[in-house]
Amino acid sequence: MKRAIALLLAAAVSTGAVAATDPRILPTKLEPAWQAKARAVFKQAIEIPSVHNRGQVPAVAKLLAAQFRAAGIPNSDIHFMPYEALPGDHTEALIVRWRSPHATKKPMLILGHMDVVEAKRSDWKYDPFQFREEGGYFYGRGTSDMKNGDVATTMAAVKLMSEGFKPDRDIIFFYSGDEETRGVGATLGSTKWRNLTDSEFGLNADGGCPSYDEQFRSLGCGISMAEKTFQTYFLTTHNPGGHSSRPRPDNAIYDLADALEKVRSYRFQPMQNEVTRAYFAERAKQEGNSRLGQEIRAWLANPNDGAAADAIEANPLEVGITRTRCVATMLSGGHADNALPQSATATVNCRIFPGVEPAKIQAELQKLVGPKVEVKPDPEFIGVPTPASPLRPDVVAAVTNAVHKVIDPQMDVFPEMSTGASDGSFFRAQGIPVYDVDGSWGISPIDERAHGLDERIPVRAFYDDVVYWEMIYKALAG
Numbered sequence: 001m002k003r004a005i006a007l008l009l010a011a012a013v014s015t016g017a018v019a020a021t022d023p024r025i026l027p028t029k030l031e032p033a034w035q036a037k038a039r040a041v042f043k044q045a046i047e048i049p050s051v052h053n054r055g056q057v058p059a060v061a062k063l064l065a066a067q068f069r070a071a072g073i074p075n076s077d078i079h080f081m082p083y084e085a086l087p088g089d090h091t092e093a094l095i096v097r098w099r100s101p102h103a104t105k106k107p108m109l110i111l112g113h114m115d116v117v118e119a120k121r122s123d124w125k126y127d128p129f130q131f132r133e134e135g136g137y138f139y140g141r142g143t144s145d146m147k148n149g150d151v152a153t154t155m156a157a158v159k160l161m162s163e164g165f166k167p168d169r170d171i172i173f174f175y176s177g178d179e180e181t182r183g184v185g186a187t188l189g190s191t192k193w194r195n196l197t198d199s200e201f202g203l204n205a206d207g208g209c210p211s212y213d214e215q216f217r218s219l220g221c222g223i224s225m226a227e228k229t230f231q232t233y234f235l236t237t238h239n240p241g242g243h244s245s246r247p248r249p250d251n252a253i254y255d256l257a258d259a260l261e262k263v264r265s266y267r268f269q270p271m272q273n274e275v276t277r278a279y280f281a282e283r284a285k286q287e288g289n290s291r292l293g294q295e296i297r298a299w300l301a302n303p304n305d306g307a308a309a310d311a312i313e314a315n316p317l318e319v320g321i322t323r324t325r326c327v328a329t330m331l332s333g334g335h336a337d338n339a340l341p342q343s344a345t346a347t348v349n350c351r352i353f354p355g356v357e358p359a360k361i362q363a364e365l366q367k368l369v370g371p372k373v374e375v376k377p378d379p380e381f382i383g384v385p386t387p388a389s390p391l392r393p394d395v396v397a398a399v400t401n402a403v404h405k406v407i408d409p410q411m412d413v414f415p416e417m418s419t420g421a422s423d424g425s426f427f428r429a430q431g432i433p434v435y436d437v438d439g440s441w442g443i444s445p446i447d448e449r450a451h452g453l454d455e456r457i458p459v460r461a462f463y464d465d466v467v468y469w470e471m472i473y474k475a476l477a478g
């Protein structure tokens with residue numbers, strides 16, 4: 001879900017003249033014996049079609065739990081948590097606690113999800129649920145979103161346990177079963193099951209931070225520390241209707257079209273927070289004296305410089321990072337081709353700047369479109385505003401060190417705000433800061449295939465991720 005930003009940076013930072021080495025052909029640091037073990041579990045995970053409504057998520061939970069159990073985690077610390085995501089969609093979360101024999105710090109939480117987005121055999125080149133290795137890639141649904149992260153975080157722990165490593169804080173693994181649909185698992189995990197998940201902070205493996213462009217130049221590693229809030233609103237117009245042979249000036253569809261025209265050109269207030277300021281400071285460095293670089297510096301110097309903020313927002317590289325954005329995504333209206341429409345509805349999806357209440361955006365939209373249009377939030381999903389997570393130096397240092405040691409010693413590591421949303425937002429909303437820091441990488445844009453066709457991950461990126469997480473555990477629990 002979260003790789004959009006990487007793609008956009010490609011054009012921005014590709015300044016290096018010297019032809020860079022293709023990172024896919026470089027050797028991984030994971031030992032061959034552990035490559036084989038990790039690959040075998042990955043294959044099994046990919047070949048379980050854990051799409052919503054297929055009841056297969058528990059099989060993934062069983063597979064991961066078996067690795068932890070074999071490594072020495074007692075059954076009393078392995079919890080299968082069945083729940084209903086959507087009506088009739090029975091799924092499960094897995095919660096595993098790796099206990100510290102001498103805890104000196106509060107636990108840390110590792111987040112992931114075991115469900116994947118639907119994939120039709122007829123659309124793909126090969127069966128999406130048949131694991132395949134070809135041309136330096138692993139293929140299959142979930143290879144980059146995000147069974148790679150589930151397996152890498154699990155096998156890194158299993159490997160460290162086999163080497164006798166003892167963490168100095170409990171490490172809790174929380175893998176949900178419906179991140180791609182409703183996030184009920186993360187809601188329960190951060191509230192009802194809090195006794196099993198309570199932690200000082202969380203590291204989310206759903207979304208790799210490093211990436212490269214097609215010339216193999218590093219695009220840096222953005223640690224996502226904040227997420228915009230996902231909220232859909234329905235804009236509905238009503239009208240008495242009538243016979244279409246006698247049209248009147250008032251018309252439900254025209255009224256809705258007028259309202260959408262206003263939404264289209266509406267400007268939400270530009271905003272900054274600690275994370276986006278740090279992100280833009282990094283971007284300004286990368287941009288140097290470019291027009292965008294100048295605009296970013298102007299806005300950082302004066303947060304009220306609306307013109308600079310608008311210029312940044314208008315740049316395809318930074319869309320959605322300076323403010324709340326809303327966009328029409330679906331339409332319905334009318335009941336017969338020979339009748340004047342009695343109602344028309346537009347679906348408007350908003351990504352709300354962290355800390356802003358969805359009710360405030362609803363009021364702003366209502367004021368914008370006027371009293372003739374009904375503005376209602378999607379009752380199925382009321383977004384929870386989530387505060388940006390603080391810039392934890394220990395997390396930034398651990399990620400920077402692991403990225404430099406395992407993936408690329410030159411790679412920039414910087415904070416960012418994600419315009420997408422994940423399970424992390426539910427934990428943030430309940431007071432547990434979350435950082436999206438998976439170590440897997442890809443080549444932008446050719447490997448940006450999450451939710452799409454012929455999803456894949458470079459073989460080295462998957463194996464590297466196991467070593468990356470080992471380093472993260474050692475740095476933050478050692």
Ligand SMILES: [Zn+2]
Nearest residue numbers: 001145146206
């Ligand atoms: Zn995901």
